Every structure is written in C-alpha cells, then in structure tokens.
Amino acid sequence: xxxxxxxxxxxxxxxxxxxxxxxxxxxxxxxxxxxxxxxxxxxxxxxxxxxxxxxxxxxxxxxxxxxxxxxxxxxxxxxxxxxxxxxxxxxxxxxxxxxxxxxxxxxxxxxxxxxxxxxxxxxxxxxxxxxxxxxxxxxxxxxxxxxxxxxxxxx
Numbered sequence: 001x002x003x004x005x006x007x008x009x010x011x012x013x014x015x016x017x018x019x020x021x022x023x024x025x026x027x028x029x030x031x032x033x034x035x036x037x038x039x040x041x042x043x044x045x046x047x048x049x050x051x052x053x054x055x056x057x058x059x060x061x062x063x064x065x066x067x068x069x070x071x072x073x074x075x076x077x078x079x080x081x082x083x084x085x086x087x088x089x090x091x092x093x094x095x096x097x098x099x100x101x102x103x104x105x106x107x108x109x110x111x112x113x114x115x116x117x118x119x120x121x122x123x124x125x126x127x128x129x130x131x132x133x134x135x136x137x138x139x140x141x142x143x144x145x146x147x148x149x150x151x152x153x154x155x
Contacts, residue, residue, distance in 0.1 A: 037119035041151035044110035048127040065106035
C-alpha cells in the first residue's frame with residue numbers, strides 16, 4: 001500500500017482564509033472611506049486657509065474684512081473673465097462671503113461639492129474672521145450630523 005501525500009488545501013483551511021479576509025475588509029473599507037472624506041474636506045480647509053494672508057492684509061490697510069471678488073474685473077475686460085476668478089476646487093463648489101456686524105464676525109463659507117464622499121458632500125465649512133482681534137477660527141457651517149471641522153482638521 002502506497003502512502004498518498006496531501007496536495008492542496010482542505011475546505012476548512014480555505015474557509016478560514018476567506019473569513020480572515022472578510023474580517024479585514026470589514027475593518028479596512030470604513031477606514032478607507034473615512035480617509036477619502038478627510039482628504040476631500042481638507043481641500044476646503046486649504047482654500048480657506050489661502051485667504052488668511054490677503055484678508056488680514058486687507059483688514060490692516062482698510063479696517064474691514066474684504067468681500068470676495070470685490071475688485072474683480074468685469075467680463076468685458078480682455079483676457080480676464082470674472083467667472084475664472086472664483087475660488088473653487090475639485091471637491092469645493094465655491095466660497096461665499098458674509099459681512100460681519102459688531103456682534104458677529106465676517107464669514108467665508110466653503111461649500112462642498114455634490115458627487116463626492118457622502119460623509120462630506122454638500123457640507124459647509126466656515127472660516128470666521130474676528131475684526132476685534134484679527135483671529136481666524138474654523139466652525140462647522142451646518143447643524144447636522146456631519147461636522148466638517150472634524151474631517152478637515154483645520155488650524
């Protein structure tokens with residue numbers, strides 16, 4: 001009688017490997033989606049952060065927070081179109097300005113685009129500029145379950 005050697009894997013061994021892969025995927029996929037949402041939200045933070053220096057400089061010279069596109073050329077200027085001077089990104093559909101009052105700081109609001117991660121899609125991130133002390137703070141622009149400041153981690 002000849003001894004036969006086992007070739008390949010048993011069914012139970014294959015089922016164990018599939019179970020381990022399933023458990024790893026169950027952990028990795030939500031983490032990956034969270035990573036994507038954070039990367040997309042950080043674009044809003046970067047675009048708003050790019051406004052800090054010009055806003056502070058304008059405030060130092062003029063004593064008020066500047067409105068966006070206040071000095072933009074008209075569309076009949078050759079070579080420059082007003083639409084090309086708006087602040088947008090791949091994940092940010094636009095940035096809007098709200099003038100401040102004596103009790104309320106000036107606000108620059110970045111609106112996230114639709115069609116991106118559902119965790120941050122169409123959310124709003126607000127950069128407030130306090131004209132009393134010249135400080136910038138980031139706050140969430142919506143009252144819902146998604147806090148963009150947690151995803152963007154703006155400083």
